[in-house]
Structure formats: structure tokens, C-alpha cells
Amino acid sequence: MSAIPVFKLEEYLTRYEFSAKHLLCCSDAQSFSLSEILEIASPEDKKLWDNLSFKYTEPYGHPLLRERIASSLYPGLSANHILCFAGAEEGIFSALSVICENDDHVIVMTPCYQSLTELPKSKGALVTELVLKEEEEWRINLNEIKNAITAKTKCIIINFPHNPTGQIIDQEELTELVKLCDKHNIWLFSDEVYRLLGTPKKAWAQPAACLYNKALSLGVMSKSFGMPGLRIGWIACQDEALIHKMKLLKDYLSICNSAPAEIISLISLQNKDLILKRNNTIVQENLRLLDVFLKEYQHLFEWVKPQGGCVGFIKYKSSESVDVFCDRLVEEKSVLLMPASIYDHDSNHFRIGYGRKDMPECLDKLEEFLTHENH
Template structure:
């Protein structure tokens, strides 16, 4: 029998949909996957070549759990140049993806019975990581009418004597929202007044559009840096999802705790990936701009198509590669005699009637929405939206 801990855990809806899509493809069903949260671009050649050289040089042994010094120093330089914040190498830990970095941070800061505030909609794994740590997720809804900006008064009202931390994702998955500097200043003031941890997942920070500025919250808390934990990685920015490497920046005491925890789970990230990641940070950055330009074209196309479909509505996202259209107008309609009542019903309808895979909003604490990823080719986006529009016309 599995433990109660595992029974209480909800499997990842994004991973489940990926498995469904792969199974359909094996059956030669031409499904269009608009569900996957990874760039459809190849890892840049300079990064690949650095990993190949590491292999040829025999750099294939264990490294320190927290990462090789050269990579930790390169990450510090990245923070200084990109974010205007100074970290020391002993304040950096390299992990097996940003997901493990988050797991490390939550398990190092949260005790059983603690509460962690989560603005919603939010990424699926935050909830389960908090629960696995024995803590309680406290959801605070962000409104579509404000572009899903943080609702600071509601966050303040949710704070209790048990609150240990607030987790934000900036830019946000699944909404694509980028939090304004004014909004983050208000949040920083709240963190300082209440002496809370702020865990900021900034893995999409380079994928921002329309001239919008990304603000690292560490710059707004110079007197409370010991309370700030920044999560980032290479998967989204450098199309390195399969390489599995991310990192966390925090005060030295927390990093030592995370180092000890990771030492009993995975130990270090594989050695050649660390070398490749140094090249990612220090080598040419033009591929990021090229990728972002293509994402932006897809984003604009999707928003134009959504505007032309009466049953759907969507706020314009400013970051990442997702849109979160509202589907409330579809509730109550029928497909093959079945009434669509939830976003899961709508997702299943899209899959069956249009061969288009999206992710139900329930997974992100957004039951009136679905998440569509534009990390797919423009050709597939066009075909997918055509299929969706045709399927919607058949609803009763």
C-alpha cells in the first residue's frame, strides 16, 4: 500500500495530458498538442558543443552537490547583470531543474502546519510540494479584470500567525501575467512587515513582450534579503528542458540546508550539463531574442483568433508562452448529448472533437479557464485554432 502522503497528492495534470497526447500519437491520431510547457526549439548549438567537449574531456564524474564553482559564479554574474542584485557563490545551489530547486526551498523553509500563500491561478506543482512538506496552501485569487495582477489586499487578509511564505511566479504560468513594479513593491512591503519568506519563481523572466519590464523582487527587499528565495533555470530561456538544470538563490544558511537535503535525494546535477549551462549564460544570447520574436508572433496570432470566437475571451498575456482563455460561455452547451459543466469537460471536448490538447483550468485553480501553450509551430497553431472553431460551431 502507498502512504497516505501519496494518496493525498494530486498527479500533475500537465504530465497526464502529455501522456494522453503521446498515446494518441502512437495510435496514429493526428493530435495537435497545445498543452506542453516547453519551447519547441532546439537547444542552441554552442550549448550542445560545450557539453560534447565536456564529455570528450572526461568531465563525467560527481561534482559538489551545490554545483561546480564556475557555474555558481556565472549565475552570480547573471544576477548582477540581468537583475541588479548581488549574490555570492555560497548563496547559490544548482538543482535538477527549477522544480527540484522549488522542492528544496519549500522543504527547507516550511514545517508541518505552516501556511503558504499562493496567488491563483498557479502552477500545478506548487500546491503538491506544499502539501508534501506537511504545510497548507492558502489560495488567493487574482482577477482576470486586472490582467491577473497580484491582489495585495486579499494577500494581506490571508496572512495568519501560521503563514510562513508567499510563492509567486513572475512571469506567471498559466496566465502569462508579468507583475508590475508597483504591485511587487506593495508585496515586498508586506513581506518585510510580516517577516515572511518570499519564494519567487522567475524561470520565464526572459520571455516578456510589449516592452514590459521584469522586476526581480530581491531588488525591492535590500533590508530583508534573508527572506528572499529566487528560483530560476535554463529550461525555458535556453530550450534546455530535457537537460534538467535549475538553480536557487537564497541566504547562506538556507542554501546549506538545501545542499544537505539535495545530498540525500539526487546529489549533484550531471557534470556535463553544468558545463553546458556555463556556456548558456556566458555565450551568445541572440537565440533567446530569436525565440522570443517567434513566440511573440504566435502570441499575437492566438489573441487575434480568440477575439474572433464569441464563446472565448482572454486577457492579453505579457510573458511566458501561455494564454488562459475564459470558457464560461461554453458551460451548459452539449456535445453528443453530454452537457459541458467544467473545464475538464471542455478539455475533453476539444480533444475528441478537434484533436486539440489543452490543459483544464482546474489544474491551476482556475476552473473557468483552459491553458493553451503557444510553444508549437505557427502551422500547428493555425490548424489547431481552425479545428477548435469548427468544433465549437457544432455545439448545441
């Protein structure tokens, strides 16, 4: 394995996330308190919590948690098709480390979370990055994927709802992609951490793992459910042999998950509809406010309105570099945005987050900054 470069996004957040007062680039939905989750627990789940001990937990994940993940999110799959991790990043690391080998060819949709490109490279794979285009509304381009496939293509990596643009993949597009992967015997790694959060124009596409026996669907409690502090993620896959290979690598990483976090996740998934309804209400209201804001400042900003997740990619239309703009904003108003350079995307865009209740306050501070600029 070759050296892995600095993770730009995580280093950027390390620098600013806990010092800036107004986080306007966050990628998670509004969180919950422990008491709020325990209040909605069923008597059976509450008993699990009350009788909790701090012993080691099962390496694959709590059996009841894996069953609930499968039954509530992946129709037709069972607990045997779920492997739990300490967050989504450990799942990405384990899956791509197991699938990708030296001299493989991997296709990745970019811009994306950095580990989706860097981990295959670290294993010696040749990575083809297919850049999503704003003029195509950031949608997946299946013809580009077809043209990029070679005899050595081992895996295609997608991320929908997309971070940072908020674009989705619809059922027709995903079905065609699965057919393409099946034709060439290619693994499909589908980062779906924002699935079920947002307001897509069409119905949500099915999880990739439910459609294809060589697809992996990545999920997590952090994003749509707004519980990143739990550090509970998972991969769903029909291939139980691959599940076991990833578990063998997990033995060198976290080994097992946090016992309290597993039970809180279990309770939350039992109340999935309630939690997602609240978070989607916040997202919809914040999107309404952003529509008003972007209309007022259309001379400075524009975007392709997101359909999924709680982040969007806004173009800064000034001649000023977006990196300079973001630096001045955080220094003068303590408002944090995320410039496109963090994604190695050569543009004047920035990521904005709208999943939290305090977004209106953050937006007000951004507007104060812009108003002062005009005087």
C-alpha cells in the same frame, strides 16, 4: 510528511504529451539541438565540453555554472548564493520542505503549479490560497495578502510571469510585497522560471532574491531558454545557511547534476541574449497570430493578453464544459489543450502555449476543428 496527491498536470501530460500530434498547451519555449548550442560556445567553454568526463559533479553545482547564473541573472549576488538542482521541481521540493513546518501558515497565489500548494500542506502547514482574478487582469492583489497574514505566516509563494495566465509582477508591486515580507519577517518564494520571456508593458521587475535577504528566486533552463531536457534548475538566495539546508536535502534526492547538462547550461547562459532574442521573437509572432485568431472567434474565446512567459489562460464562452471540449479536440484532431480543472481552478478556461515554432500549425488544426463544428 503526509501523503502527496497525484500531480494532476504531470499526469495529464504523461497521458497525452507523447501521443498527441499537436501540442498547443506546452509551457516551454522553442528548444535547441546540441549542435546549435556547441556552435555558439566560446573556445574556453568548448574546451570544457571536449574534456568532459562522467564523474560525479559538485553537489552545489559546477562552480563556473553557479558564477555564470549569478553574474548573468542576479546582479549583486555571487556563486555562494546559488544552489543548482535537477530541474525546477527539485528546487521547489527542497525549498518548501526546508522552510515549511507543521503548524506554519503559508500564503500561495493560485492557480499555480500544484507542488507550490501541496508541498507546504504535506509538511503540515496551513495554506491560504489567494485566487488571482480575471476581472483584476490576474494581477497580484497586495491588500488580500496583507489581510491574509497571521502571526504564524512563514512564507508567501508567488509565480510571475504567471503560469497559466501569463501575467507579470511589476517593480512597484514586487517592492511593496518585499516590504510587507520584511515587516513581518516572512520568507518569499518567487517562482521566476519564465522571467525575461515575453513582452511586458513595463521593464522587468528585479529578481526577488536581489531585493530581500529572505527571498528565494527559482530559475530553470526549461522555460525561457527552451531546454527542459537538460534538467538544470536553481535557487538564488542571499541566505547561505538556507542554501546549505537545501543542499542537505538534495543529498537525499539527485545528489548532484548531470555533468553534460551543466556545461551546456554554462554555454547557453554565456549566450543568454542571443537565445532569449530568438525565443522572444517566436513568442511575439505567435502572439500576433493568436490576436487574429481570438478576434475571429471572439464569440467563443476571450483572454487577458499575457505579458510574460509563453502561456495564456483563455476563457471558453460556450455552455459546453471546457473539459469536454478539450477531450473532444484531442480525440478528434490530436490537438492538446489544458483545461482549468488541471489547476483546480473552477472556471471554463484552458491553457494555451505559444512558445514553439509549430504553434501556427497547431492553431490551424484547432481552427479546422472549430470550422467543422459550425457545419
